[in-house]
Amino acid sequence: MNDKFLTYLLKRFLMALLTIFLVVAITFFVMHAIPASPFSSEKAKSDAVIAALEAKYGFDKPVPIQFLNYLWNILHFDFGLSTGWVGNTVIDLIIGGFSYSARIGLTAGMIALFFGVILGSIAALQRGKALDKVIQVLTTALVAMPSFVLATILLLVFALQLGWLPSMGNQPGGLILPIISLSLYPMAYVTRLQRSSMLDVLGQDYIRTARAKGVKNSKVIFKHALKNTLTPVITYAGPMMAYILTGSMVVENIFSVPGLGRLFTNSMLRTDYMMIMGVTIFLATIIILMNFIADILYKVVDPRVDLS
Amino acid sequence: MSENRKFKNPLSLQIDPKLFEKATEEEKAQQVTMRESVSFMQDAMRRLRRNHIAMISLGIIVVIMLIAFIVPNFYPYTYTKQDVTAQNLAPFQYSAKEQAKIDKGFKVFPHIMGTDALGRDYAIRVIYGTRISLLVGIFSALIVIVIGIIYGSISGYFGGKVDMVMMRIVDIIYSLPDVLIVILLSVAIKDWVSTSNSPLIARLGAGMVSIFIVFGLLYWVSMARQVRGQILSIKQQEYVLASKAIGASPARIIRKHMIPNCVSVIIIIAAMQIPSAIFTESFLSFLGLGVSIPMPSLGSLASDARTGLRSYPYQLIFPALSIFLIVLSFNLLGNGLRDAFDPKLRS
Numbered sequence: 001m002n003d004k005f006l007t008y009l010l011k012r013f014l015m016a017l018l019t020i021f022l023v024v025a026i027t028f029f030v031m032h033a034i035p036a037s038p039f040s041s042e043k044a045k046s047d048a049v050i051a052a053l054e055a056k057y058g059f060d061k062p063v064p065i066q067f068l069n070y071l072w073n074i075l076h077f078d079f080g081l082s083t084g085w086v087g088n089t090v091i092d093l094i095i096g097g098f099s100y101s102a103r104i105g106l107t108a109g110m111i112a113l114f115f116g117v118i119l120g121s122i123a124a125l126q127r128g129k130a131l132d133k134v135i136q137v138l139t140t141a142l143v144a145m146p147s148f149v150l151a152t153i154l155l156l157v158f159a160l161q162l163g164w165l166p167s168m169g170n171q172p173g174g175l176i177l178p179i180i181s182l183s184l185y186p187m188a189y190v191t192r193l194q195r196s197s198m199l200d201v202l203g204q205d206y207i208r209t210a211r212a213k214g215v216k217n218s219k220v221i222f223k224h225a226l227k228n229t230l231t232p233v234i235t236y237a238g239p240m241m242a243y244i245l246t247g248s249m250v251v252e253n254i255f256s257v258p259g260l261g262r263l264f265t266n267s268m269l270r271t272d273y274m275m276i277m278g279v280t281i282f283l284a285t286i287i288i289l290m291n292f293i294a295d296i297l298y299k300v301v302d303p304r305v306d307l308s
Numbered sequence: 309m310s311e312n313r314k315f316k317n318p319l320s321l322q323i324d325p326k327l328f329e330k331a332t333e334e335e336k337a338q339q340v341t342m343r344e345s346v347s348f349m350q351d352a353m354r355r356l357r358r359n360h361i362a363m364i365s366l367g368i369i370v371v372i373m374l375i376a377f378i379v380p381n382f383y384p385y386t387y388t389k390q391d392v393t394a395q396n397l398a399p400f401q402y403s404a405k406e407q408a409k410i411d412k413g414f415k416v417f418p419h420i421m422g423t424d425a426l427g428r429d430y431a432i433r434v435i436y437g438t439r440i441s442l443l444v445g446i447f448s449a450l451i452v453i454v455i456g457i458i459y460g461s462i463s464g465y466f467g468g469k470v471d472m473v474m475m476r477i478v479d480i481i482y483s484l485p486d487v488l489i490v491i492l493l494s495v496a497i498k499d500w501v502s503t504s505n506s507p508l509i510a511r512l513g514a515g516m517v518s519i520f521i522v523f524g525l526l527y528w529v530s531m532a533r534q535v536r537g538q539i540l541s542i543k544q545q546e547y548v549l550a551s552k553a554i555g556a557s558p559a560r561i562i563r564k565h566m567i568p569n570c571v572s573v574i575i576i577i578a579a580m581q582i583p584s585a586i587f588t589e590s591f592l593s594f595l596g597l598g599v600s601i602p603m604p605s606l607g608s609l610a611s612d613a614r615t616g617l618r619s620y621p622y623q624l625i626f627p628a629l630s631i632f633l634i635v636l637s638f639n640l641l642g643n644g645l646r647d648a649f650d651p652k653l654r655s
Binding site: 015016018019022023026027030031033034140141143144145146147148149152153155156160242246249250253254264265268269276280283284287288291 | 479480483484485487488489491492493495496500583587590591594595596597607610611613614617618621624628631632635636639640
């Protein structure tokens with residue numbers, strides 16, 4: 001069992017590394033397929049200036065060499081220099097933005113998981129009753145709402161109309177609305193997952209056995225059922241992180257949070273290619289690693305899962 | 309018959325000729341099946357029809373489609389026509405110029421949803437945006453269906469090494485963060501699209517083209533996986549063996565036996581794919597990577613509405629409501645289709 005698990009871990013890890021490498025390669029070659037040089041679009045510059053800039057950023061070498069250089073550099077966490085925010089390295093900008101995005105994203109993720117599991121379990125236990133129906137209707141509606149619509153509506157209602165919460169991310173309490181806008185969709189999704197998983201587990205024989213032995217209802221649910229309902233939720237953790245990180249691009253723009261998502265959309269406006277590449281690779285790596293962790297956790301939590 | 313039998317010796321081997329008489333019409337009538345045989349498709353459709361929520365959703369989708377594809381043909385306003393005297397009108401409000409016209413006795417078609425900051429009729433822009441969203445959804449689903457079916461059925465049919473290699477590729481593609489790649493591609497092809505000579509590509513815009521490319525490259529994997537799984541189980545069936553025995557080619561077996569049996573899986577996944585494509589498109593448009601201006605899309609309309617959010621909240625509400633209705637209806641229809649076509653999956 002242990003040997004098998006280690007092999008699986010290693011295999012899965014190599015797979016994640018391969019995927020990250022692919023993302024780097026795709027990002028690099030897609031960005032280098034653009035005919036325009038990142039400097040030609042800016043205000044009139046002489047050819048000599050452009051050539052000097054290209055030499056400075058290493059764009060004058062053949063593309064395969066550039067790729068190997070780039071690969072070597074990012075292995076040392078060197079994503080190059082930003083051309084949109086002159087004087088900054090890409091990695092510094094990314095770390096600066098990520099400190100905001102991570103805070104928002106992690107809190108949103110926690111809220112989504114916590115309330116999703118609770119609401120889903122309640123819905124399952126109250127199956128067919130009014131509360132279950134209310135939860136079902138709400139989650140169905142939330143899953144059909146894009147993050148930017150939700151965020152703009154929250155901004156309109158709670159910041160502009162009611163004035164309860166600030167509309168800008170840098171004000172005190174300003175991260176509350178972005179966190180809520182990012183957590184509602186995954187929360188609704190987790191609720192639905194948890195509901196069906198709970199219903200599934202409650203129908204199992206060992207639950208009936210526990211009840212037949214006269215175990216208290218609360219103990220049946222918390223000790224016997226809940227643990228076994230969590231596996232589908234764990235597998236969703238990876239896609240959820242992907243949703244939250246990409247969703248933060250619009251949400252951070254709407255609430256003016258100086259996070260990674262806003263940095264990314266701004267670097268698109270400034271055609272800062274090094275920045276676009278850096279952020280894409282950075283976000284992709286996080287998403288892929290999250291998927292890897294979720295996969296491993298899934299096997300740890302549920303030893304019945306076949307490893308082959 | 310029974311009367312004759314009374315007189316017969318039970319041990320006699322003499323055959324009673326009456327047993328071999330032709331059946332009377334009455335006896336024949338008893339053999340006729342009372343109910344028509346129901347095919348799988350009919351059965352599923354019957355289950356679907358009984359699902360009220362799914363049928364209402366289907367009705368809403370049909371109505372939205374009719375509005376989106378028919379109304380622009382005879383609507384009095386176009387999505388590009390600007391009227392500086394009629395900026396940011398509220399729904400059913402007339403500009404001073406239009407009011408003067410009405411006072412003179414002319415008829416002016418009301419701005420059902422008001423106008424935007426450039427004085428364009430908002431209703432027709434929302435209708436056009438809806439049309440774009442629907443087109444993106446439907447075409448993306450088509451791309452996913454075609455590639456997914458071909459890839460999945462080849463992988464499942466041949467099995468063994470071919471299957472292993474093809475499924476490893478699927479695994480890798482599956483783990484790529486798709487939205488990031490859509491964004492990357494639309495950034496990269498933005499210049500190319502805006503300078504393209506093809507009017508179609510220029511009109512679609514970078515976001516749409518990259519969505520289609522990425523759907524073609526990445527999104528078909530879940531369809532391919534499902535189709536492969538289905539094919540693997542169908543492959544074991546006797547009728548496939550019989551077909552092989554009489555010398556049918558692999559292409560024919562895939563086409564005639566396997567794909568028809570995958571229809572339920574294909575329909576379910578296609579219905580789920582449409583809202584996800586609409587989501588992605590509106591997300592990109594919101595970021596400014598979607599359709600090229602002046603073409604509206606629901607995402608870009610919602611994004612534009614942010615500048616005047618405090619004063620003109622309805623400019624956000626209409627496109628937002630439209631996206632919500634479309635995605636909700638497709639989601640519910642998708643659930644209904646899943647329940648109807650695959651009762652085992654019902655949750």
